Amino acid sequence: QLPLALLLSLLTGYIVWLATANRMSLSWQISYGLTAQEFMVWCQPLIDGGSGGCCGIELLLRWHNPRQGWIPPDVFIPLAERQNLVAPLTRFVLMEAVRYLPRLPQRADFHIAINVAASHFHRQAIVDDLQKLWWPAAPLPGLIVELTERDALPVVDQEVVSRLRQLGVKVAIDDFGTGHSSLSYLKTLSPDVLKLDKMFTAAIGTDAINATVTEMVISLAQRLNIHLVAEGVETAEQASYLRQRGVDTLQGYYYARPMPLEAFPAWLAQHKAE
Ligand code: C2E
Ligand code: CA
Ligand code: CA
Ligand code: CA
Numbered sequence: 001q002l003p004l005a006l007l008l009s010l011l012t013g014y015i016v017w018l019a020t021a022n023r024m025s026l027s028w029q030i031s032y033g034l035t036a037q038e039f040m041v042w043c044q045p046l047i048d049g050g051s052g053g054c055c056g057i058e059l060l061l062r063w064h065n066p067r068q069g070w071i072p073p074d075v076f077i078p079l080a081e082r083q084n085l086v087a088p089l090t091r092f093v094l095m096e097a098v099r100y101l102p103r104l105p106q107r108a109d110f111h112i113a114i115n116v117a118a119s120h121f122h123r124q125a126i127v128d129d130l131q132k133l134w135w136p137a138a139p140l141p142g143l144i145v146e147l148t149e150r151d152a153l154p155v156v157d158q159e160v161v162s163r164l165r166q167l168g169v170k171v172a173i174d175d176f177g178t179g180h181s182s183l184s185y186l187k188t189l190s191p192d193v194l195k196l197d198k199m200f201t202a203a204i205g206t207d208a209i210n211a212t213v214t215e216m217v218i219s220l221a222q223r224l225n226i227h228l229v230a231e232g233v234e235t236a237e238q239a240s241y242l243r244q245r246g247v248d249t250l251q252g253y254y255y256a257r258p259m260p261l262e263a264f265p266a267w268l269a270q271h272k273a274e
Contacts, residue, residue: 027083029065030076034088039063041096044258045267046111046229047250049243053273056111056141057104058251059093060258077117077148086117087125094133100261105268106141113144113172121147127163134167144193146174147185161189172229177213186224194221198232201252204241218245 033039043057063071080086093114104110120126126145134143145164164171172193173185177200185191196217203210221228230242233252242250259267 026076027079027085029067030063030080030083030085030089033063033065034092038065039089039092041093041100041261042258043261043264044251045256045264045271046113047255048273049247049250051273052243054268054271055109055249056113056144057264058113058146059097059115059261061089061093061115062258081117081119084119086120087129090114090116090120090126091129091133094129096261098133101141103265104141108142110141111144111170112141113146115146115148115174117148121145121160123157124160124163127160127167130164130167130169142168142170144170144172146172146193146195147189147191148174158188170227177217186220186226191226193227193229195229195231196247198252201230201232201238201242202234204238215245218247222246 040062042060042062044060045054046056046058047053048055061073061077063073063076065071077086077089080089097112097114104112116126130143161171170192171189172195173189173191174195175197176194178197194217196214200210200214200217203214205211218228220226227248229249229251230238230247231251233239233242233250233254235254238252239250239254256267256271
């Protein structure tokens with residue numbers, strides 16, 4: 001009896017140790033990777049539902065680690081959030097965006113969207129970063145902050161929201177309709193933009209329940225006069241359905257996959273509105 005119990009506890013202890021060590025080393029690797037220029041900012045075009053033209057880009061982080069290859073943001077962002085490393089990553093995205101600004105359209109109707117984790121959004125730090133890094137560089141194009149959350153958002157700091165508004169920054173709720181992205185944020189954040197999660201776009205024409213949610217979010221956004229972005233548009237059917245329903249902006253592989261920022265001007269030059 002005893003040796004088995006001992007063996008088991010040793011084994012679980014070992015597994016826990018291994019997992020922790022792995023986590024620690026990955027978070028260390030994030031900090032190191034930032035200085036070693038292993039991170040890149042990619043972008044995915046946003047398509048105007050009316051004209052079919054490109055009306056902006058969402059910036060998406062990419063990490064190529066020479067030891068482990070490409071590590072997806074769904075893996076390293078949650079980790080960075082837990083290790084308080086998300087603010088340096090957001091600053092990196094902002095600095096890259098500012099660096100690329102001269103090569104992006106300078107129009108009032110062209111927007112750059114960045115993802116900000118709820119944990120970072122909650123603090124004044126995001127306002128300070130934007131004021132320091134973004135504002136001096138560019139009143140144009142417009143900036144959208146997409147509020148991403150993995151854990152339930154504590155309390156939204158109204159001060160942060162109103163200071164962002166003063167800076168002319170638009171606030172979007174990402175992954176709307178899923179998990180923690182609940183209806184109560186419509187009131188506390190009074191968002192400018194809702195991003196319908198790709199799971200609901202995928203449901204169009206296939207899944208009755210989720211397709212009903214898609215319909216509800218479309219009417220909700222229209223009634224409240226909130227700009228709606230449908231993400232994860234992969235097929236012509238989804239695109240035409242969403243456009244017929246008057247969805248403002250579309251985003252997905254059907255139009256363009258995420259690409260390095262360097263590749264965007266060439267993509268834009270050959271993209272035709274339809
Ligand atoms: P998200 O903000 O919901 O971003 C959209 C994700 O959907 C991206 O995954 C994008 O590549 C993917 N996607 C775009 N079009 C399609 C499509 O048609 N079909 C499908 N199946 N997927 C599509 P990605 O780049 O792997 O990013 C995953 C998540 O990581 C993001 O989800 C976002 O929450 C987070 N993330 C990425 N970059 C950043 C960042 O700079 N800061 C923070 N805080 N989070 C980030
Ligand atoms: Ca997003
Ligand atoms: Ca999303
Ligand atoms: Ca997501």
